[in-house]
Amino acid sequence: VAMVRRLGFALVCEVGFGADLVAQAYRKLLAESNGRHIATSCPAVVNYVERYLPELVPNLTPIVSPMVATARVLRRLHGDELKIVFIGPCIGKKYEASDPHRREEIQAVITFSELRHMFSTYGISPSEVEPDDFDPPHAGFGALFPIAKGMLHAAGLQEDLLTNRVVTADGREDFVTALREFAEGAMDTQLLELLACKGCIMGAGITSKAPLYRRRAQVSRYVETAMRKRNIRHWEEWMRRFEDLDLSTSFQIDDQRIAPPPEDKIREILKTLGKNNRQDELNCGACGYDTCREHAIAIYKGLAEDKMCLPYTIEMLKRTVDALKTSNEKLVSTQSALMQSEKLASMGQLAAGIAHEVNNPLGVILMYANLLTETTQDPQIREDLKMVAEQAERCRKIVSGLLHFARQNRVVRQHVIVPQLITKAIESAVIPQSVKVITRHQGEEEAEIDPDQMIQVLTNIIGNAIDAMRPEGGTLTIETQGDNETLEIAISDTGPGIPPELQKKIFDPFFTTKPIGEGTGLGLAVSYGIVKMHRGQIEVNS
Incomplete structure (x- = not known):
């Protein structure tokens, strides 16, 4: 005081x-x-x-x-x-x-x-x-x-x-x-x-x-x-x-109420907050309003914002995080594909030059080895010449693969019945009796693709799957699923699988896990290029 x-x-x-x-x-x-x-x-x-x-x-x-x-x-x-x-x-x-x-x-x-x-x-x-x-x-x-x-x-x-x-x-x-x-x-x-x-x-x-x-x-x-x-x-x-003191007063109406919004507007606002039904209306009070409905009415009147809803904000944050994660994964995938494409392009140029230089002398070696084999009478020399011819033939296949890998073939799209294409690819492969083949087709059965190149892709992958199941055998499953926009072909086998550290290398040229003389390491690299020329994706899961 x-x-x-x-x-x-x-x-x-x-x-x-x-x-x-x-x-x-x-x-x-x-x-x-x-x-x-x-x-x-x-x-x-x-x-x-x-x-x-x-x-x-x-x-x-x-x-x-x-x-x-x-x-x-x-x-x-x-x-x-x-x-x-x-x-x-x-x-x-x-x-x-x-x-x-x-x-x-x-x-x-x-x-x-x-x-x-x-x-x-x-x-x-x-x-x-x-x-x-x-x-x-x-x-x-x-x-x-x-x-x-x-x-x-x-x-x-x-x-x-x-x-x-x-x-x-x-x-x-x-x-x-x-x-x-x-x-x-x-x-x-x-x-x-x-x-x-x-x-x-x-x-x-x-x-x-x-x-x-x-x-x-x-x-x-x-x-x-x-x-x-x-x-x-x-x-x-x-x-x-002061018992006679005038303590009277009066009060005036000062109506500040805003007409309540139509019910359809309230439901529309609630839906934007993720409240699609009564069960979604948690009425948690985190927004400062007692109920989700009162919050929606306040938003309609311009007295509140949707960001005041904590569950909605958390959900939007989660969606943003998920979208960023998906975007990051796509970026990583695109970056990986770009690096792979650059690698294949540079190796293709190198391979083309080497193949052309090696192919002519290799043809001469193969021709003379076969001529000498026919003319000589010495069994030991014949065996040696046969070995020279076989290895020269192997080199010729490698050179042929290099030329095919380096060649930028144009995709000639044709109207193809997919189940028929799968059947033709299976018939092109040598499938042992120990391997059971299962095919499944769903959705659209027609597609616009290059059948010759796609059979080459399927034959390469089917061949690798069969080799992976030797000698015990197993089950080879080929599944197709298509619509008006996309054709998906999934090939799986019951082999031992591919170790994680090798999965990143399987599309690299000359990479192979097969014994010497059994693979060139160009099959999947060529397949990768063909699929990319079809504007497609090829992935491995093991």
């Missing part, structure tokens, strides 16, 4: 006395009226009713708040020219004081946090002043008003759970629920006493970090101590002196 005086205020009075007058007015109202009333001490509650439940404005009790009641007391005592500043914990009081009907009552409102800032600005601290008391009139039990149900205590009323004559509610959610049930007629009560906060002691204008019940205890101890010091007769005299 002394610190407030140091700021320059001539009078520092306690609003609790105005609360005593207001409490007395409520007690008298309930004794004389059987109507349904909503207490009007909390400006936030009054504003909410005027704006969003205008049909309840007639139920607002026409009694001023303790702040206005105290202002009227002080003006009677000190004259109408008195300038009054209200200091308290409630930011709602700023709106109440700025109301056109009350501008002459209160000239300014500052919160406790703003008061502390003023003390700091002017360098005023408790150690620099002597303790002081409020100017009269002093408060009685009206000083309990800042506590939930404090008004009932000051008025000598109590919340009767049997008759429901008086019902109290406090807190952001509970006071709204109580008002809506009151509007629906579900609450048969004479007085509905509401606070938007958990008591004024939890107002937004307080800097204290103390929890709720510690604050309640501090107020209770203050009032108990003050009541012991006060002269009860003096307080009663002050109450009688």
Whole structure:
């Protein structure tokens, strides 16, 4: 109190006395009226009713708040020219004081946090002043008003759970629920006493970090101590002196409601939030709204955003992560394919040059080896010449493969019946009796491909599969599946598989796991090129 005086205020009075007058007015109202009333001490509650439940404005009790009641007391005592500043914990009081009907009552409102800032600005601290008391009139039990149900205590009323004559509610959610049930007629009560906060002691204008019940205890101890010091007769005299004070007021409808959106719009917004049915509406409250439906309505009104929905945001984040993962996998696959293509192109150029240079002398060697074999009579020489011819023939096949690998054959697409193509490829391969062949065809059976080149691909892969199952044999399965856009051919065998470290190399030219003399390592490299020229993909899974 002394610190407030140091700021320059001539009078520092306690609003609790105005609360005593207001409490007395409520007690008298309930004794004389059987109507349904909503207490009007909390400006936030009054504003909410005027704006969003205008049909309840007639139920607002026409009694001023303790702040206005105290202002009227002080003006009677000190004259109408008195300038009054209200200091308290409630930011709602700023709106109440700025109301056109009350501008002459209160000239300014500052919160406790703003008061502390003023003390700091002017360098005023408790150690620099002597303790002081409020100017009269002093408060009685009206000083309990800042506590939930404090008004009932000051008025000598109590919340009767049997008759429901008086019902109290406090807190952001509970006071709204109580008002809506009151509007629906579900609450048969004479007085509905509401606070938007958990008591004024939890107002937004307080800097204290103390929890709720510690604050309640501090107020209770203050009032108990003050009541012991006060002269009860003096307080009663002050109450009688102002029993004729006009505490009446009125309230105006200020309808701020926005017409509810059509049901189809609500469902459309809910679907964008991933709420396709009632089970998807979790009503978790993370968005700040009690239900998903209320959030959707707020989005329609432009009061909220879809990103406020936590499950929706998490789902969108998951989709983004999945999309990035898929994009990254495609990038890696494309990069790998590009590197493979570059490798094949450079090796193809090299192979073409070597093949042409080697092919002519190799033909001469093969021709003379065969001629000498026919003319010589020495068995040992014949065997040696036969070996030369066989190895020269093997070299010729390698050279032929190199030429085919290097040659950029144009794809000649033709209308092909896929099952017939598979049958022709199987007939072209040498399949031992120990291998069982299974074919399956699904979907579209026709395709536009180069049949000769595709048979070469199938023959290469089928041959490798058969070699992988030697000598025990096994099952070779060829499956096709097609539609208007794509043809997929899957060839699988029951062989031992390919080790992971070798899978990246199988399409490299000259890479083979077969013994020397049994493979050139060009079959899959050629197949890779043919498939790529068809704008297709060839992959291995093992």
